[in-house]
Amino acid sequence: MRQFIARRFGYSLLSLLLLSLTIFLFIRLTGDPTSLLTEPGATEADIAAVQQKFGLDKPIWVQYAYFMGSLIKGDLGESFYYQTPVLELYLSRLPNSLMLATVAMAFSLVLGIPTGILAAVKVGRFWDSAGKLFALLGLSLPSFLVGLLMILFFSVYLEWLPSSGSGTFLHLLMPAFALGWYFAAAHMRLTRSSMLEVMGSEYIKLARLKGLTETRVIVKHAFKNALIPVVTLAGINMINMINVAVVVETVFAWPGIGRLLYEGINFRDFPVVQGVVIIGGSMIVVVNLLVDVLYALIDPRIRLEK
Amino acid sequence: MQIPATTDNAALLLTRRTSLGLLLSGLIAGEITPAHAAAQGTLTIAMHVSLAPTWFDPGETTGLIAPYIVLYALHDAMVKPMREGNPAPSLAESYTASADGLTHEFVLRPGITFHNGDPVTSDDVKFSFDRYRGNSLAMLRDAIASFETPDPRRVIIKLKEAWPDFMTFFTGATGANWVVPRKYLEKVGDAGFKKAPIGAGPYKFVSFDPGVELVLEAHEPYWRRSPSIKRIVMRVIPDEATRLVALKRGEVDIAYSIRGELAAEVKRTPNLSLKVAPDGAMYWMYFPEQWDAQSPWSDLRVRQAAAAAMDYDSINNALNLGYSTISGSIIPRNFQFVWTAPKPVFDQAKARKLLADAGHPNGFDAGFYYCDSSYANLGEAAVNNLAEIGIRTKLRPMERAAFDKAFADKRFRKGIIQGSSAAFGNAATRLSAWVVSSSPYAYGAYPELDELYLQQSKEVDIAKRTAILHKMQQIVYEKQIFVNLWQLGFLNAAGPRVGEAGFALIKDFVYTGPFEDMTLKAQ
Numbered sequence: 001m002r003q004f005i006a007r008r009f010g011y012s013l014l015s016l017l018l019l020s021l022t023i024f025l026f027i028r029l030t031g032d033p034t035s036l037l038t039e040p041g042a043t044e045a046d047i048a049a050v051q052q053k054f055g056l057d058k059p060i061w062v063q064y065a066y067f068m069g070s071l072i073k074g075d076l077g078e079s080f081y082y083q084t085p086v087l088e089l090y091l092s093r094l095p096n097s098l099m100l101a102t103v104a105m106a107f108s109l110v111l112g113i114p115t116g117i118l119a120a121v122k123v124g125r126f127w128d129s130a131g132k133l134f135a136l137l138g139l140s141l142p143s144f145l146v147g148l149l150m151i152l153f154f155s156v157y158l159e160w161l162p163s164s165g166s167g168t169f170l171h172l173l174m175p176a177f178a179l180g181w182y183f184a185a186a187h188m189r190l191t192r193s194s195m196l197e198v199m200g201s202e203y204i205k206l207a208r209l210k211g212l213t214e215t216r217v218i219v220k221h222a223f224k225n226a227l228i229p230v231v232t233l234a235g236i237n238m239i240n241m242i243n244v245a246v247v248v249e250t251v252f253a254w255p256g257i258g259r260l261l262y263e264g265i266n267f268r269d270f271p272v273v274q275g276v277v278i279i280g281g282s283m284i285v286v287v288n289l290l291v292d293v294l295y296a297l298i299d300p301r302i303r304l305e306k
Numbered sequence: 307m308q309i310p311a312t313t314d315n316a317a318l319l320l321t322r323r324t325s326l327g328l329l330l331s332g333l334i335a336g337e338i339t340p341a342h343a344a345a346q347g348t349l350t351i352a353m354h355v356s357l358a359p360t361w362f363d364p365g366e367t368t369g370l371i372a373p374y375i376v377l378y379a380l381h382d383a384m385v386k387p388m389r390e391g392n393p394a395p396s397l398a399e400s401y402t403a404s405a406d407g408l409t410h411e412f413v414l415r416p417g418i419t420f421h422n423g424d425p426v427t428s429d430d431v432k433f434s435f436d437r438y439r440g441n442s443l444a445m446l447r448d449a450i451a452s453f454e455t456p457d458p459r460r461v462i463i464k465l466k467e468a469w470p471d472f473m474t475f476f477t478g479a480t481g482a483n484w485v486v487p488r489k490y491l492e493k494v495g496d497a498g499f500k501k502a503p504i505g506a507g508p509y510k511f512v513s514f515d516p517g518v519e520l521v522l523e524a525h526e527p528y529w530r531r532s533p534s535i536k537r538i539v540m541r542v543i544p545d546e547a548t549r550l551v552a553l554k555r556g557e558v559d560i561a562y563s564i565r566g567e568l569a570a571e572v573k574r575t576p577n578l579s580l581k582v583a584p585d586g587a588m589y590w591m592y593f594p595e596q597w598d599a600q601s602p603w604s605d606l607r608v609r610q611a612a613a614a615a616m617d618y619d620s621i622n623n624a625l626n627l628g629y630s631t632i633s634g635s636i637i638p639r640n641f642q643f644v645w646t647a648p649k650p651v652f653d654q655a656k657a658r659k660l661l662a663d664a665g666h667p668n669g670f671d672a673g674f675y676y677c678d679s680s681y682a683n684l685g686e687a688a689v690n691n692l693a694e695i696g697i698r699t700k701l702r703p704m705e706r707a708a709f710d711k712a713f714a715d716k717r718f719r720k721g722i723i724q725g726s727s728a729a730f731g732n733a734a735t736r737l738s739a740w741v742v743s744s745s746p747y748a749y750g751a752y753p754e755l756d757e758l759y760l761q762q763s764k765e766v767d768i769a770k771r772t773a774i775l776h777k778m779q780q781i782v783y784e785k786q787i788f789v790n791l792w793q794l795g796f797l798n799a800a801g802p803r804v805g806e807a808g809f810a811l812i813k814d815f816v817y818t819g820p821f822e823d824m825t826l827k828a829q
Contacts, residue, residue, distance in 0.1 A: 049443065
């Protein structure tokens with residue numbers, strides 16, 4: 001088991017190393033941030049001073065060595081734009097993102113799971129079609145459009161909700177729904193397919209033969225087992241909601257990590273983009289590592305695989 | 307001898323003899339300080355750009371204009387662009403320059419204080435300059451021989467040699483003459499200062515959430531005028547449509563940067579008003595092949611044809627509701643030393659004839675039309691207008707950073723480039739940046755322009771320098787090095803509570819200010 005964990009841990013470290021290298025190189029392929037930190041027509045001396053200040057005048061491998069050296073010490077660097085440590089910026093936005101992600105996740109589960117169950121139970125009938133339409137719209141409508149339509153309807157016409165910003169629960173409702181719908185659609189589809197798979201299994205047939213009510217068969221026997229992949233997906237989605245709700249946070253001026261990432265990309269703020277991607281990536285790697293270890297604990301065949 | 311100051315007002319040339327003008331305007335500025343009723347109310351501004359802590363420290367200005375929104379509220383400079391003029395006396399009540407242009411003396415107002423009550427002294431001014439590390443630093447440091455503070459109210463700057471543009475750089479869009487409190491800064495350090503800045507401006511810092519919201523409160527003893535609005539909240543709303551909705555709902559009072567169709571919606575909406583800052587960035591077409599004898603662009607008539615092909619007014623009306631300014635020069639009309647070029651005229655028949663005379667009756671393929679993607683709509687209109695006379699180009703919008711880099715690296719050897727600039731300065735600095743051979747953005751140069759540029763850079767006689775710079779601009783115009791498309795009218799919106807929104811009050815500044823002059827109607 002120790003060998004298994006060590007191997008998985010090694011893979012995780014390797015993934016993070018590759019992630020850091022990829023994001024470091026790819027963000028630099030997008031261009032030089034200096035021109036965004038000065039007005040067009042700035043003198044060469046001013047441009048050189050900005051490059052020197054942020055270490056952009058050094059060869060790329062030197063920059064990477066500095067970056068990795070700092071990363072090992074837990075230092076994600078300092079934002080070019082905010083000139084504040086990236087970790088500090090990240091942590092200042094984290095509570096807002098957690099709040100948004102939690103409510104959006106609640107929306108997505110409350111809407112997605114029952115709709116998925118209903119669609120599976122009533123497969124091929126009206127509720128199945130309605131559920132699939134709900135999922136299709138959720139997955140295909142761009143969230144900026146959903147957001148702007150919601151602002152138009154609930155803020156401008158009905159005047160029920162504030163259009164943007166943060167501070168009260170009312171501020172949270174529209175961005176949480178706009179973000180949650182996409183994930184609700186994903187959860188609905190997975191719940192439906194998982195339920196359909198489970199509903200066709202032998203033990204469900206046995207439960208029915210035993211004379212259990214249909215509700216009891218669905219809720220107690222089918223749903224519990226169908227829920228496992230949905231919960232796994234929801235965990236990964238939660239991380240995505242925290243880190244990459246870029247469009248929703250921008251449309252609703254929600255001060256979260258997604259908007260921080262958007263600002264980082266806009267200003268070619270390399271340390272911010274690297275920091276957000278690496279933290280988000282680390283979360284996913286850690287969750288996957290834990291899931292691997294749990295699976296191995298549950299199923300010995302996995303840890304004995306070469 | 308007179309030396310030029312950064313002003314478009316020839317009466318404000320600053321020598322010992324004429325310093326009375328600035329002194330007088332300082333007194334006038336002092337006199338307009340009324341005994342305001344106590345400041346009240348809150349005004350919320352929806353910002354289109356993210357607020358950063360570096361904006362709180364004038365020592366770190368990079369040449370971007372947007373941070374001056376915050377500087378004008380929190381801090382003050384010895385002299386700075388104001389509605390009274392550019393430069394206008396601020397913390398300094400007077401400014402004089404010696405006849406040889408080598409010595410510049412500033413006298414601070416008596417009794418002025420920072421937000422924490424500490425007096426503003428010449429020592430603070432020197433400290434602020436010494437710690438300055440923003441744009442144009444190398445140029446300023448190289449030019450200054452000594453920075454003396456003989457008494458708490460006097461600052462004397464001696465230059466190594468006469469530099470006609472000294473005041474342009476010292477008091478223009480650099481933070482070099484903005485004053486921070488030495489004692490406080492030494493106590494809290496640079497990082498502490500960014501977290502809780504103290505200045506000498508009309509508003510003091512209350513709270514800041516990076517990238518989200520800045521809250522400021524009136525500093526009622528402000529020397530120029532006690533602010534009438536108690537609180538200013540600057541809230542970042544990156545999406546333009548969301549900013550407009552927030553304004554319509556009364557969640558904010560002013561929304562920066564509302565363009566195109568959304569600006570038209572502002573005009574249609576009762577109680578909202580469109581606020582135009584007319585002196586925005588210049589946009590033009592540039593022909594990098596004009597020095598290549600094999601290229602059609604080397605023929606002046608072809609460049610003139612391109613100028614005559616532009617339907618300037620239609621483009622302006624369609625894209626910016628007619629609020630941009632059409633002119634024949636890339637030098638902003640509000641800049642010092644500007645020469646007023648004839649306004650370009652849209653004349654397709656003339657354009658076709660010029661092309662035919664140049665040997666291209668059926669037009670020609672001109673390659674790519676490169677532009678910054680944020681103004682690709684302007685490029686698209688220009689490409690269509692060129693196509694109508696037979697000059698066929700393909701629009702190539704690029705993300706701004708990539709575009710600027712490729713432009714400066716001279717990778718657009720063929721085709722047309724859509725240039726733009728919002729940089730501060732005067733006609734000389736703009737010619738330096740885009741026309742003369744040493745410019746990073748010039749793909750070629752004309753020797754007579756280089757020669758004239760050198761002459762003016764050493765000329766301390768204001769009249770002679772003006773004449774040389776006018777001649778340069780005339781040559782640029784006659785050679786049709788550029789086709790100027792417009793000077794952007796920067797569009798914003800204000801809600802029903804706003805009395806004085808403050809747009810375009812400060813010369814050469816497209817945002818709101820001075821903050822102490824802004825009012826709410828309810829008051």
